[in-house]
Amino acid sequence: MLIFWSSLLLFTLRCNSPVLCLDPPLPTTTTTNRGEPDPFTFPEKQSTVLPDPSAFFSPTLTSSPLPTNSFFQNFVIENGDQHEYIHPYIIKSANSTLSLSYPSIFSNASFTQQIFTPDINISVSNNPNPNQTHAVSSFNDLSVTLDLQPGLRFFLVRGSPYLTCQVLQTVPISISTIHKIRTVVPNTSKTKYKINLDNGQTWLLYSSSPISLTREKSTISSENFRGVIRIALLTNADSKLESVLDRFSSCYPVSGHAEFPEPFTVQYKWKTRGLGDLLMLANPLHLRLLDDSSIKVVDGFKYKSIDGELVGVVGSSWVLKSDPVSVTWYSIKGVEKESYPQIVDALVEDVKGLDSSNLSTNSSYFYGKLVARAARLALIAEEVDHVDVIPKVKRYLKDTIEPWLDGTFDGNSFLYDKSWGGLITKQGSNDTTADFGFGIYNDHHFHIGFYLYGIAVLAKIDPVWGRKYRPQAYALMEDIMTLDKGQDSMYTRLRCFDLWKLHSWAAGLTEFENGRNQESTSEAVNAYYSAALMGLAYGDTHLVALGSLLTSMEIHAAQAWWHVKEDDTLYGADFTRENRVVGILWAIKRDSVLWFAPAEFKEIRLGIQVLPLLPITEILFSDLEYAKQLVDWALPSMKREGVAEGWKGFVYALEGLYEKEKALKNIRSLTGHDDGNSLSNMLWWIFSR
Numbered sequence: 048m049l050i051f052w053s054s055l056l057l058f059t060l061r062c063n064s065p066v067l068c069l070d071p072p073l074p075t076t077t078t079t080n081r082g083e084p085d086p087f088t089f090p091e092k093q094s095t096v097l098p099d100p101s102a103f104f105s106p107t108l109t110s111s112p113l114p115t116n117s118f119f120q121n122f123v124i125e126n127g128d129q130h131e132y133i134h135p136y137i138i139k140s141a142n143s144t145l146s147l148s149y150p151s152i153f154s155n156a157s158f159t160q161q162i163f164t165p166d167i168n169i170s171v172s173n174n175p176n177p178n179q180t181h182a183v184s185s186f187n188d189l190s191v192t193l194d195l196q197p198g199l200r201f202f203l204v205r206g207s208p209y210l211t212c213q214v215l216q217t218v219p220i221s222i223s224t225i226h227k228i229r230t231v232v233p234n235t236s237k238t239k240y241k242i243n244l245d246n247g248q249t250w251l252l253y254s255s256s257p258i259s260l261t262r263e264k265s266t267i268s269s270e271n272f273r274g275v276i277r278i279a280l281l282t283n284a285d286s287k288l289e290s291v292l293d294r295f296s297s298c299y300p301v302s303g304h305a306e307f308p309e310p311f312t313v314q315y316k317w318k319t320r321g322l323g324d325l326l327m328l329a330n331p332l333h334l335r336l337l338d339d340s341s342i343k344v345v346d347g348f349k350y351k352s353i354d355g356e357l358v359g360v361v362g363s364s365w366v367l368k369s370d371p372v373s374v375t376w377y378s379i380k381g382v383e384k385e386s387y388p389q390i391v392d393a394l395v396e397d398v399k400g401l402d403s404s405n406l407s408t409n410s411s412y413f414y415g416k417l418v419a420r421a422a423r424l425a426l427i428a429e430e431v432d433h434v435d436v437i438p439k440v441k442r443y444l445k446d447t448i449e450p451w452l453d454g455t456f457d458g459n460s461f462l463y464d465k466s467w468g469g470l471i472t473k474q475g476s477n478d479t480t481a482d483f484g485f486g487i488y489n490d491h492h493f494h495i496g497f498y499l500y501g502i503a504v505l506a507k508i509d510p511v512w513g514r515k516y517r518p519q520a521y522a523l524m525e526d527i528m529t530l531d532k533g534q535d536s537m538y539t540r541l542r543c544f545d546l547w548k549l550h551s552w553a554a555g556l557t558e559f560e561n562g563r564n565q566e567s568t569s570e571a572v573n574a575y576y577s578a579a580l581m582g583l584a585y586g587d588t589h590l591v592a593l594g595s596l597l598t599s600m601e602i603h604a605a606q607a608w609w610h611v612k613e614d615d616t617l618y619g620a621d622f623t624r625e626n627r628v629v630g631i632l633w634a635i636k637r638d639s640v641l642w643f644a645p646a647e648f649k650e651i652r653l654g655i656q657v658l659p660l661l662p663i664t665e666i667l668f669s670d671l672e673y674a675k676q677l678v679d680w681a682l683p684s685m686k687r688e689g690v691a692e693g694w695k696g697f698v699y700a701l702e703g704l705y706e707k708e709k710a711l712k713n714i715r716s717l718t719g720h721d722d723g724n725s726l727s728n729m730l731w732w733i734f735s736r
């Protein structure tokens with residue numbers, strides 16, 4: 048059907064129905080972002096605070112963008128000797144030795160944490176040069192390969208019950224432990240050993256060809272060996288488990304990656320060597336999303352983990368399907384007509400207050416929140432049919448967004464860092480703490496998400512503007528959502544999103560003993576949701592699909608690991624009793640504190656998992672019983688002195704999910720709102736419940 052372009056624009060501006068408001072694709076020559084050179088790059092700048100990646104990445108890798116928030120980040124920053132979790136083991140590599148730990152879990156009411164203990168150390172015996180650091184010789188979505196001199200190559204593939212080491216040169220191997228060794232028993236062909244430790248652990252060692260092991264005190268040494276060694280923990284003495292490990296011991300994964308074959312689908316594929324089928328472990332979210340027909344779960348084959356029980360799954364490819372989410376500009380069910388006047392009153396006031404000449408911040412984060420706050424006003428205006436205010440919002444959005452895209456903003460700007468391949472800010476280019484560490488790749492999706500929201504809305508209400516700034520808009524988006532890899536890419540693949548955990552990490556290039564972390568799942572959801580909206584505005588179906596997929600996965604993961612329901616058994620009983628939501632989620636820790644508030648400030652902990660309040664918030668908090676539990680848990684802490692109005696607002700917003708009138712009264716009593724929120728937005732939310 049051919050419709051004259053400008054009549055479609057008018058239609059979009061005035062349309063209030065989320066279902067009918069299909070945006071026309073922009074008449075641009077590029078309708079997809081894939082496979083086309085990006086014509087725009089933010090100005091290049093050499094950071095004075097970023098580490099040099101060539102210390103750990105092999106030279107073949109450093110000419111392409113490198114990951115900055117990955118599950119193995121500790122291996123490539125500082126001394127590279129801090130441990131990382133690859134499920135079910137924690138791995139540490141230091142001084143030419145790789146340590147393997149099957150972690151115990153400590154849990155109390157304040158936090159839950161896995162404890163690293165070097166249960167098994169592997170190195171080359173009598174290594175003449177034991178102080179060398181490892182090299183990352185390859186990495187992928189689900190795997191990283193570490194090379195330790197001389198000649199040990201570890202295929203660290205996430206979710207493998209076996210640690211796999213290829214001994215590339217003929218050398219003697221040393222296996223040591225901090226525990227006492229009770230017994231070391233080979234089978235008759237000497238391709239399997241059972242190693243019993245005095246901490247109760249039994250480890251199985253498999254080798255691709257016979258290996259001679261002798262034991263002295265706490266060290267087991269081999270004669271010269273070349274080939275493949277695999278080590279796995281036998282989680283209990285059940286002979287059935289041992290036979291499962293035996294059976295799958297000869298097929299080993301060397302790498303794993305993810306593909307996106309269909310909407311709302313992630314497919315894992317592992318490259319394997321050896322004979323037989325591949326045995327891997329699935330976390331509870333995998334199990335929920337696994338497409339039944341694609342895999343076979345091994346009954347009773349289990350490992351414990353802070354993320355829940357890991358269970359054995361056979362197959363070198365898995366298909367994961369998420370619940371589809373429909374990314375919409377407006378509230379899902381629409382706003383009650385009778386409430387329009389109330390919302391319009393608030394809207395007129397909020398729009399009156401917009402003034403781009405006196406912004407109180409240069410911070411890429413807080414500035415982005417102001418942009419997104421204003422953009423909401425435009426969409427609310429469309430939804431309640433009060434389009435008179437839109438020109439002023441449009442002006443404000445242009446005035447605030449353009450300086451960042453043009454690089455004409457004195458206070459700060461986006462710049463391109465070639466060393467890792469990504470955006471930094473001017474303030475972050477010489478200060479690791481500026482912009483919450485944006486310059487060291489912290490929080491990128493949070494900050495960028497707010498700009499993408501503003502850009503999406505502005506491109507929607509002003510397609511001519513959208514067309515003009517499309518290259519800059521895409522550069523911002525691609526910093527966090529590039530799929531391509533290799534030298535032709537400007538940015539690393541999916542900077543924040545972890546394809547195994549199926550949520551994002553914020554942490555960037557800082558060494559942390561607990562691995563990467565993320566605090567605000569709602570801001571992560573906002574990032575991908577906003578990118579999908581931008582895809583709608585630009586008629587880019589690929590971007591809509593990718594944004595929607597990541598939105599949906601991030602929501603699943605938030606519900607699985609951050610949202611703690613009263614009767615959940617995932618975490619320890621004390622932790623579950625005291626915490627309705629995780630504050631900071633780390634690779635191997637669940638904290639009740641926030642980066643910026645103690646555990647007792649529960650309304651803040653709730654708020655940081657809700658903001659920004661958007662149509663998608665309804666899907667993130669679709670479990671109303673849980674929402675009520677969370678609010679009931681947070682309310683008592685609001686009796687404290689000095690609780691900020693902004694944080695109260697998010698508690699009342701969730702209350703509005705199940706007790707609308709009371710929540711409305713509470714919202715009406717507020718004297719202020721979060722800097723990214725407004726009374727208009729709060730009323731829009733309540734009246735669209």
Ligand SMILES: *[C@@H]1O[C@H](CO)[C@@H](O)[C@H](O)[C@H]1NC(C)=O
Binds near residue numbers: 128141142
């Ligand atoms: C590596 O060895 C050095 C010196 O022998 C020691 O100081 C350092 O603590 C070791 N590193 C680790 C992580 O064990």
Ligand SMILES: *[C@@H]1O[C@H](CO)[C@@H](O)[C@H](O)[C@H]1NC(C)=O
Binds near residue numbers: 155156157158
């Ligand atoms: C939890 O354990 C840590 C470390 O021992 C301790 O500092 C903290 O006070 C404990 N929390 C509670 C609520 O007991």
Ligand SMILES: *[C@@H]1O[C@H](CO)[C@@H](O)[C@H](O)[C@H]1NC(C)=O
Binds near residue numbers: 175176177178
């Ligand atoms: C390893 O480093 C330590 C100190 O960091 C040093 O004392 C030792 O001599 C080094 N060993 C070798 C073989 O270089």
Ligand SMILES: *[C@@H]1O[C@H](CO)[C@@H](O)[C@H](O)[C@H]1NC(C)=O
Binds near residue numbers: 168
């Ligand atoms: C094993 O390696 C760890 C470092 O991960 C080290 O602290 C420990 O001393 C080593 N133990 C043995 C017995 O080699």
Ligand SMILES: *[C@@H]1O[C@H](CO)[C@@H](O)[C@H](O)[C@H]1NC(C)=O
Binds near residue numbers: 237239253294
């Ligand atoms: C020893 O164990 C390995 C691994 O399970 C197996 O392939 C091999 O056949 C066993 N050898 C004998 C003689 O049973």
Ligand SMILES: *[C@@H]1O[C@H](CO)[C@@H](O)[C@H](O)[C@H]1NC(C)=O
Binds near residue numbers: 402405
């Ligand atoms: C900016 O100006 C507007 C309108 O004059 C005013 O309402 C608002 O409070 C001012 N904001 C700041 C941060 O000064």
Ligand SMILES: *[C@@H]1O[C@H](CO)[C@@H](O)[C@H](O)[C@H]1NC(C)=O
Binds near residue numbers: 408458
């Ligand atoms: C923003 O940066 C500009 C230019 O560096 C400076 O003049 C201004 O004071 C800064 N504003 C704030 C709120 O920090």
Ligand SMILES: *[C@@H]1O[C@H](CO)[C@@H](O)[C@H](O)[C@H]1NC(C)=O
Binds near residue numbers: 478
């Ligand atoms: C970063 O550079 C700016 C401008 O040159 C300077 O004012 C500021 O003090 C520097 N910050 C740090 C942390 O070095």
